[in-house]
Amino acid sequence: xxxxxxxxxxxxxFDLDLAEAERRHRDLSRALHPDRHxxxxxxxxxxxxxxxxxxxxxxxxxxxxxxxxxxxxxxLGVEVEEGREPKPDPAFLMHVMEQREALAQAxxxxxxxxxxxxxxxxxxEQARAIAAxxxxxxxAAANGGASVHAAALLSRLGELRYCQRFLDEATMLRDELx
Amino acid sequence: MVLLDIFDPKAPPKPIGIDLGTTNxxxxxxxxxxxxALTTCDGSALLPSVVYYGDHGSVIVGASAKAYAxxxxxxxxxxxKRFMGRGADDPETQRLAAHRLAPPSTPDEARVVRFDxxxxxxxxxxxxxxxxxxxxxxxQDQLGALGGAVITVPAYFDDAQRQATRDAGRLAGLEVLxxxxxxxxxxxxxxxxxxxxxxxxxxxxxGGTFDVTLLRLEDGVFQVKSTGGDSALxxxxxxxRIAEEMLAAMGASEAAARTPELVALVLDAARRAKHGxxxxxEVAVELPKRGGGTVVYDLRxxxxxxxxxxxxxxxxxxxxxxxxxAEVEPAALDGVILVGGSTRVPRVRSFVEETFGRxxxxxxxxxxVVAYGAAVQAQLLAESSDEVLLLDxxxxxxxxxxxxxxxxxxxxxxxxxxxxxxxxxxxxxxNQTGFEIHVVQGxxxxxxxxxxxxxxxxxxxxxxPAGMARLEITFHVDENNLLKVEASELTTGLRQAIDxxxxxxxxxxxxxxxxxxxxxxxxxxxxxxxxxxxKVEGSRMLLATRKALAADADLLDPAERARVEQALGALxxxxxxxxxxxxxxxxxxxxxxxxxxxxxxxxxxxxQSAIAGKSVEAIGESVAHARGVEAHLIxxxxxxxxxx
Numbered sequence: 057x058x059x060x061x062x063x064x065x066x067x068x069x070f071d072l073d074l075a076e077a078e079r080r081h082r083d084l085s086r087a088l089h090p091d092r093h094x095x096x097x098x099x100x101x102x103x104x105x106x107x108x109x110x111x112x113x114x115x116x117x118x119x120x121x122x123x124x125x126x127x128x129x130x131x132l133g134v135e136v137e138e139g140r141e142p143k144p145d146p147a148f149l150m151h152v153m154e155q156r157e158a159l160a161q162a163x164x165x166x167x168x169x170x171x172x173x174x175x176x177x178x179x180x181e182q183a184r185a186i187a188a189x190x191x192x193x194x195x196a197a198a199n200g201g202a203s204v205h206a207a208a209l210l211s212r213l214g215e216l217r218y219c220q221r222f223l224d225e226a227t228m229l230r231d232e233l234x
Numbered sequence: 235m236v237l238l239d240i241f242d243p244k245a246p247p248k249p250i251g252i253d254l255g256t257t258n259x260x261x262x263x264x265x266x267x268x269x270x271a272l273t274t275c276d277g278s279a280l281l282p283s284v285v286y287y288g289d290h291g292s293v294i295v296g297a298s299a300k301a302y303a304x305x306x307x308x309x310x311x312x313x314x315k316r317f318m319g320r321g322a323d324d325p326e327t328q329r330l331a332a333h334r335l336a337p338p339s340t341p342d343e344a345r346v347v348r349f350d351x352x353x354x355x356x357x358x359x360x361x362x363x364x365x366x367x368x369x370x371x372x373x374q375d376q377l378g379a380l381g382g383a384v385i386t387v388p389a390y391f392d393d394a395q396r397q398a399t400r401d402a403g404r405l406a407g408l409e410v411l412x413x414x415x416x417x418x419x420x421x422x423x424x425x426x427x428x429x430x431x432x433x434x435x436x437x438x439x440x441g442g443t444f445d446v447t448l449l450r451l452e453d454g455v456f457q458v459k460s461t462g463g464d465s466a467l468x469x470x471x472x473x474x475r476i477a478e479e480m481l482a483a484m485g486a487s488e489a490a491a492r493t494p495e496l497v498a499l500v501l502d503a504a505r506r507a508k509h510g511x512x513x514x515x516e517v518a519v520e521l522p523k524r525g526g527g528t529v530v531y532d533l534r535x536x537x538x539x540x541x542x543x544x545x546x547x548x549x550x551x552x553x554x555x556x557x558x559x560a561e562v563e564p565a566a567l568d569g570v571i572l573v574g575g576s577t578r579v580p581r582v583r584s585f586v587e588e589t590f591g592r593x594x595x596x597x598x599x600x601x602x603v604v605a606y607g608a609a610v611q612a613q614l615l616a617e618s619s620d621e622v623l624l625l626d627x628x629x630x631x632x633x634x635x636x637x638x639x640x641x642x643x644x645x646x647x648x649x650x651x652x653x654x655x656x657x658x659x660x661x662x663x664x665n666q667t668g669f670e671i672h673v674v675q676g677x678x679x680x681x682x683x684x685x686x687x688x689x690x691x692x693x694x695x696x697x698x699p700a701g702m703a704r705l706e707i708t709f710h711v712d713e714n715n716l717l718k719v720e721a722s723e724l725t726t727g728l729r730q731a732i733d734x735x736x737x738x739x740x741x742x743x744x745x746x747x748x749x750x751x752x753x754x755x756x757x758x759x760x761x762x763x764x765x766x767x768x769k770v771e772g773s774r775m776l777l778a779t780r781k782a783l784a785a786d787a788d789l790l791d792p793a794e795r796a797r798v799e800q801a802l803g804a805l806x807x808x809x810x811x812x813x814x815x816x817x818x819x820x821x822x823x824x825x826x827x828x829x830x831x832x833x834x835x836x837x838x839x840x841x842q843s844a845i846a847g848k849s850v851e852a853i854g855e856s857v858a859h860a861r862g863v864e865a866h867l868i869x870x871x872x873x874x875x876x877x878x
Contacts, residue, residue: 065845080845082455086623087844088837090652090713094411095618097778098826099833107837109654109710116649231555231677 060114251608257441260605269606319395366406382411390463417447419607432568460559476504485524635681
């Protein structure tokens with residue numbers, strides 16, 4: 057997989073300026089989108105299409121904190137694969153499990169307010185995990201990736217995945233019910 | 235006196251935009267920088283999307299065809315858009331309608347809906363092609379030589395529905411430049427008209443489809459944030475609700491009493507009653523009663539509003555979802571745009587206002603706005619304009635069926651297109667040599683609840699223990715939202731051409747056969763057309779290559795440059811002399827090979843300059859800022875003022 061930071065020509069950082077990244081995506085789209093190459097040679101069209109896809113994929117990666125974190129970990133030489141990460145803290149897992157049960161119940165009761173409240177709580181949880189990951193990744197980058205505490209970073213990423221899965225489930229429920 | 239339009243034979247071919255609608259279709263083009271709708275064979279801009287099949291292969295399209303509906307309901311096909319890309323068993327085929335379906339006799343036939351029109355059996359693709367042909371003819375009569383066409387589709391159309399639309403365009407002999415989403419087209423028409431940046435919602439309720447799209451317009455870029463909808467919900471459903479009540483009032487509640495003639499009559503009366511309620515608060519319709527006599531069916535607006543409320547609620551749900559997907563609150567919107575004839579219904583307008591909390595815009599005719607946008611896009615494509623760019627999204631998630639019947643989402647809905655993704659799979663049995671992939675589209679958790687797009691098998695995997703062989707599937711969604719799938723086995727590098735069998739729709743061969751059948755002299759004409767097409771393509775390539783040479787010849791070393799020049803000469807000679815498609819194709823392939831690597835370098839250069847352009851600007855900004863700081867310090871006496 058290509059480095060999304062390089063594709064968009066941005067300094068690798070977790071706390072990246074998303075507005076700037078979006079602008080960059082737009083500028084590159086202007087140069088590469090197939091519509092801009094409707095009169096070009098077939099070879100140019102192919103090359104532009106391939107690059108346009110890379111640019112779109114890079115922006116999709118960078119705007120998602122989990123995928124952005126993965127990209128940074130890969131840059132630091134850490135292997136990332138979903139499902140192979142160390143399990144997060146048992147207390148955290150317990151908490152997520154309880155929240156998921158509450159979510160399922162809110163779904164059964166068609167209780168939109170309750171569902172939104174649970175989503176709000178999980179968003180706060182997610183924000184905490186993102187802040188922690190940002191701090192740890194910043195520290196790892198500062199020492200040049202010399203002593204990366206891979207296990208801690210990966211388990212933080214795992215936490216974020218649990219948060220995301222919960223939020224995805226909430227989205228599906230909401231789409232179905234409201 | 236007869237006025238003859240004299241066309242300048244040297245005039246460039248004119249690109250057109252087509253709104254292929256459920257109820258009406260429109261063709262438009264850009265004249266003096268403004269989109270205008272062209273007059274159709276009916277003498278007005280709106281061509282009813284109705285096709286009548288007479289004896290001896292005669293075909294009538296538009297208002298005259300509509301006039302046949304009550305006489306020959308089975309030979310008169312309306313609202314076929316609802317059947318595009320659907321299979322014979324689709325629930326959509328079971329709804330109240332006056333046509334007759336031909337039962338499929340083979341699994342191949344079951345992949346499309348087939349109408350029995352008496353003299354023959356036709357598919358929705360062929361019916362749509364007749365509508366497109368009529369529009370094309372009208373456009374040709376008024377504009378002369380046509381460039382390509384942009385055809386609009388509901389944003390929520392899935393891959394099969396889009397493929398079917400593209401096939402209809404090919405069958406009509408149109409060069410389809412692009413399939414454009416209807417709400418995006420409408421936004422393009424509005425955005426260029428108002429020249430206002432901001433966040434907009436487009437509520438598009440047509441005859442048979444509903445779409446909602448949220449998009450941001452900034453610096454000439456239309457970025458779609460989210461899209462949602464229902465490709466089987468529209469004004470037709472309102473008509474059906476009224477028609478059911480009318481049939482009950484007539485004493486024709488049971489299915490046996492509902493002859494195609496009666497259904498056609500009642501659907502037409504229902505539609506007229508609905509139109510009447512746009513202005514009036516009450517309409518009365520006299521209907522024949524079963525067993526003789528007549529009955530007056532009285533419809534008041536509050537009751538009609540009640541009848542359609544469940545339909546509106548479905549659109550409301552899609553709107554809320556689209557806003558959540560875009561992470562937008564109604565208050566953040568800068569405008570709501572109404573599109574589609576069904577948005578003329580007063581209750582629809584008030585519902586939209588309640589949903590988005592603001593009065594919607596409808597100052598461009600909601601029936602024409604989509605065609606206008608399509609015409610604008612066609613013009614932009616023909617000019618390769620850099621003023622405006624549309625960044626659209628994938629409407630429905632794409633995935634692959636997993637072992638337990640679940641779905642592994644490869645590309646989620648609302649991903650910006652063109653998009654690509656890779657997914658790796660592994661064998662689950664020892665010595666497994668084949669791998670079946672089932673591609674689905676939709677949001678549901680189980681593959682069986684999603685739309686099946688294609689199945690294919692990768693064979694010839696070397697026998698290995700379970701989990702050892704690794705299979706990589708690549709998905710590509712192009713700017714038309716059309717999907718391509720490739721697969722390869724990673725341990726051996728086996729990359730094979732796979733036979734992707736679409737679950738619905740016509741195969742390429744079937745479309746070719748239909749194209750052949752449509753031409754009077756069959757094979758001969760077909761070859762002549764292919765040769766002409768190849769020559770056009772070759773000439774375009776010559777032009778584009780020369781333009782590229784003028785810009786980036788420095789990216790070629792002398793030997794490469796010589797190869798490009800040689801290939802250019804060869805293609806030029808082939809176009810001038812050839813009488814066979816194959817020799818032109820040879821020239822095209824030769825030039826393509828000679829320019830392939832160079833194109834990669836050209837794109838890298840384009841990327842560098844796109845990035846550098848902004849960096850220069852950013853530096854400019856920070857310099858300006860620095861000056862500001864300096865001035866600030868000077869002002870406060872911290873720095874000595876420069877002597878001037």
